[in-house]
Each structure stands twice: as C-alpha cells, then as structure tokens.
Amino acid sequence: MTDTHVPETLAEFRDEFLELPEGDRLELLLEFANELPPVPDHLADHPEMYERVAECQSPVFINIEVTDGVVAMHATAPPEAPTTRGFASILAQGITGLSPDEVLAIPNDYPQSIGLTRAVSPLRIGGMTGMLMRAKNQVIQKR
Template identity: 40%
Template sequence: MTAEEHLALLPPKLQNVVKMLGSAPKVLKTEMLLEFAKKMPPLPEGMKGQLEQVHECTTPFWVHVELEGGQTHLYFDAPKEAPTVRAFAGMLSEGLEGESPETVLKVPEDFYTLARLEEVVTPLRLRGLQAVLGRIKRQVREAMGA
C-alpha cells in the first residue's frame, strides 16, 4: 500500500495531524508533540471509573469510548508528567473525536508511520500508541454491538 493509499484511509482531521507531523523537521516534531499533549481534553467528572487501562503503555494510561448520535467520543486519562502519552491522546482526540464508528474502525493500526514519529519516539512508546488505537477500536465495536 502506498503512503497516499494509507493516508486516504484516515479521516480528514487525522490526515491533517499526520501530514503536519510527517512534514515537520525532526527538531520541531518534539515541540509539536508537546503541543498535542496540551490538547488532551480534560476528563469529565465521574468518568474515571469507566476508563480502561492500556497496559501496553509504559506510563499509566486510560481510555474510554462512547457512541452517541453516530459519533465517537473519546476520553483519556494520563499523568500530567507524561507528555508522550498525553500527546498521543491529543492527536487521537483531534483526529477522531466526533467521527463515525465506521470511520474510526478503518484507521490502520500503524497510521503513525505516516507522521514519521519514529524519529522522536521509541518503538516501545509507538507500540503503546498502537495499543491505544486497538482499545479504541475494540470499544467502538463493543458499543456498536450493544
């Protein structure tokens, strides 16, 4: 699959995130990830008990998905001192929030390769990001079946 075909599988907002990061020089990429970390939405009151921990992440990280009116809503929690996983949450939130469940399910597990994140993020952390997307997709499938 070509990079263009891979990119075409992403919803437009996630395409923008990936293109922006992918075209950025390595020296700016870390700063951009820190900006995404700041964009991780705050967890609404009473949501904490509903989140599922993503054990593959080296830092404690939790995710929860809800479907409402044909839209996917994402909720994340991670320590304030964990900028990498918070950046992943910010990226996924910006790229997938409000999308249809079907659109979310089409996102390739390795979408981050288009952003060339391996230039600044370790393989272990990237596996964590892949696991987060896997949890999101599983929760979307479960919610669709409910």
C-alpha cells in the same frame, strides 16, 4: 499507506508532523500534550468506565462513547508523561466526531505514519498503537 481511510483530522495532524524537520516534531507532540481535551463531567468521577492501556508505560486510560452514530474518545494521561499525553491527545481529537465505521477504518499503522519513529522509542509508538486498538475494540463493543 494510502489516505483513503485516514480521517481528515488525523491526516491533517500527520501532515503537520511530516512538514516539520524531524528535530522539531517532538515539540509539536508536546504541544498536543497540552491540548488533551478534559474529561467530561459525567466521566470524571467514574474511573471504572475507563480502560487501562496496558501497552503504555504511563497510566493511560481511555473511554469511547458512541452516541447517535458519533464517536467521542476521552483519555487521561499524567502530565509527567508528555509524549504519551501527546499521543492520547492526537487520537482523542482525531477520533472524536467520527462514525464508528470511520474509526474502524483508521489504518492500524497510523502511529508509525506521523514521522516520530526516530524521535521517540518504539515502545512509545507501541503505546499509541495500543490506544488506537483499544479505541477500535471499544467502538466495536459499543456501536
């Protein structure tokens, strides 16, 4: 994979994971789980504005907003699903602030690039890929 289309923040996150020994990467993912940005007030009481990520075993919901050419990703994931929450946090923090074109250019295999394919199940990596694909689809619909 080339870095040409990986936005800076997502590239930094990836590098953070890859710099750690494999055994410590899950710990970093759990740190991300604790940093999932809160849902903004105007969306908090409107679950109908979120899309369920069916690829995730846990109930994960995302919402993409595009305002003045800037994307914001919001996600909810239960505290009892820290791996999934961590993936949602990486994407929400990494996508928010990008332009629609930058989001659409994120490589589809980004979830496989962060060095967790042996630490978590393929199903969980598939869940993160599902989040990314749904985020891209919402960007296409809303730009």
